Amino acid sequence: MGFEQPTPIQEKAIPVMLEGKDLIACAQTGTGKTAAFILPILNKISKSGNNKLNTLILAPTRELAIQIDQQIQGFAYFLGISSIPIYGGGDGIVWEQQKKALETGAEIVVATPGRLIALLAGGKMDLSSLEHLILDEADRMMDMGFSDDILKIVNYLPKDRQTVLFSATMPPKIRQFSMKILRNPEEISIAIGKTAAGVTQAMYAVYDTQKEELVKYILSQKNYEAVIIFASTKDKVKALFKTLKKHFDVEAFHSDLEQVEREKIMSAFKNKAVKILVGTDIISRGIDVVGIELVINYDTPGDPEDYVHRVGRTARADMEGEAITFVNPKDAYKFQRIEELIGMEISRLSLPEGFESGPELKSSKTGSSSPSHKKSSKGKFSKNKSGNKHPKEEPKPRPKIDTPEVKTPPTSPPSTSAIPSKYGKRRNVIDD
Numbered sequence: 001m002g003f004e005q006p007t008p009i010q011e012k013a014i015p016v017m018l019e020g021k022d023l024i025a026c027a028q029t030g031t032g033k034t035a036a037f038i039l040p041i042l043n044k045i046s047k048s049g050n051n052k053l054n055t056l057i058l059a060p061t062r063e064l065a066i067q068i069d070q071q072i073q074g075f076a077y078f079l080g081i082s083s084i085p086i087y088g089g090g091d092g093i094v095w096e097q098q099k100k101a102l103e104t105g106a107e108i109v110v111a112t113p114g115r116l117i118a119l120l121a122g123g124k125m126d127l128s129s130l131e132h133l134i135l136d137e138a139d140r141m142m143d144m145g146f147s148d149d150i151l152k153i154v155n156y157l158p159k160d161r162q163t164v165l166f167s168a169t170m171p172p173k174i175r176q177f178s179m180k181i182l183r184n185p186e187e188i189s190i191a192i193g194k195t196a197a198g199v200t201q202a203m204y205a206v207y208d209t210q211k212e213e214l215v216k217y218i219l220s221q222k223n224y225e226a227v228i229i230f231a232s233t234k235d236k237v238k239a240l241f242k243t244l245k246k247h248f249d250v251e252a253f254h255s256d257l258e259q260v261e262r263e264k265i266m267s268a269f270k271n272k273a274v275k276i277l278v279g280t281d282i283i284s285r286g287i288d289v290v291g292i293e294l295v296i297n298y299d300t301p302g303d304p305e306d307y308v309h310r311v312g313r314t315a316r317a318d319m320e321g322e323a324i325t326f327v328n329p330k331d332a333y334k335f336q337r338i339e340e341l342i343g344m345e346i347s348r349l350s351l352p353e354g355f356e357s358g359p360e361l362k363s364s365k366t367g368s369s370s371p372s373h374k375k376s377s378k379g380k381f382s383k384n385k386s387g388n389k390h391p392k393e394e395p396k397p398r399p400k401i402d403t404p405e406v407k408t409p410p411t412s413p414p415s416t417s418a419i420p421s422k423y424g425k426r427r428n429v430i431d432d
Contacts, residue, residue, distance in 0.1 A: 060137050
């Protein structure tokens with residue numbers, strides 16, 4: 001599959017799992033966490049020769065459960081080891097297929113907590129032979145309120161088992177929860193809260209009324225093959241999709257879609273049949289698409305850790321990518337917290353020529369930032385490359401953040417080259 005060396009999380013986690021110890025593992029997105037727990041599990045099962053249910057993997061969303069199952073199929077292709085994804089959102093036919101698959105048997109079950117509890121309550125699963133419990137994206141499951149469901153599931157499991165918790169962040173609630181289900185766990189933490197080295201990060205200080213035109217401008221500057229745009233609500237996703245579809249090849253991804261529609265859209269995006277995806281944080285985790293060139297945060301994420309997950313959709317497997325965040329005055333504090341979490345100052349960009357001036361936002365640190373577009377000229381409006389004219393507005397007094405303006409020296413644009421890596425030869429990416 002093109003893997004030549006383990007990533008740091010794989011190098012540290014795999015030996016611990018092979019020793020049978022409980023484990024809490026934390027690493028940034030895009031670093032190969034999924035392979036870090038799948039490979040040692042497959043190794044154990046293949047050596048045991050036992051074809052009973054061996055491993056239960058819990059995931060927060062159906063998309064992640066499906067993806068993990070697909071990765072297991074890829075790794076176990078020549079091993080004769082089978083897996084079953086168990087998730088909600090389908091029709092009665094899917095429900096019957098899942099129950100029948102469980103009766104047929106599989107060594108690994110990948111499930112979302114809610115659907116699994118329904119099966120357990122109906123007496124459709126025998127977990128007496130289980131040896132491993134894996135919690136993937138544990139922080140996301142806590143955020144979604146699955147802690148009680150997980151504890152219910154644990155009560156069905158044998159006490160003598162190996163429990164492993166993987167997460168991209170490690171807030172106190174995760175550590176407290178882990179103590180309830182893990183026994184003297186080993187701990188591995190790699191670059192918590194950091195973004196990948198290959199991501200060029202930048203921000204625009206904007207008013208909400210400028211966001212749509214700025215998105216269209218950015219998308220028109222290059223023929224992007226894969227772009228994800230994150231908005232804060234599904235209503236914003238729908239509105240932005242309605243605007244962008246007039247000019248670009250775009251699809252919307254949100255919780256109102258049926259499971260079949262979501263799978264169809266994601267498949268088209270992975271195959272580059274759709275180049276731009278507009279969605280909520282439902283696609284910030286568990287979506288492994290190679291070659292995403294650009295991530296746009298249409299709205300500043302409220303949780304700094306969500307920023308890490310969103311940005312983590314690009315520059316995966318040591319590739320390069322861009323991440324641009326729109327920050328309005330009311331989100332200035334959120335943006336400051338993001339910079340504090342990732343431990344760096346994100347480059348401030350001046351609005352392109354033809355745009356009215358944006359708000360003045362302060363920097364969380366001292367230091368320079370590099371503009372990559374010319375400063376705006378008040379009263380002037382121009383057409384972008386796609387021929388869309390920016391709407392002319394009468395200049396109005398704008399509220400200002402009660403902090404000094406960040407001064408940006410007229411230097412050249414920031415470099416987009418990634419830091420050289422010993423993992424650069426990998427052709428595939430296996431991640432959460």
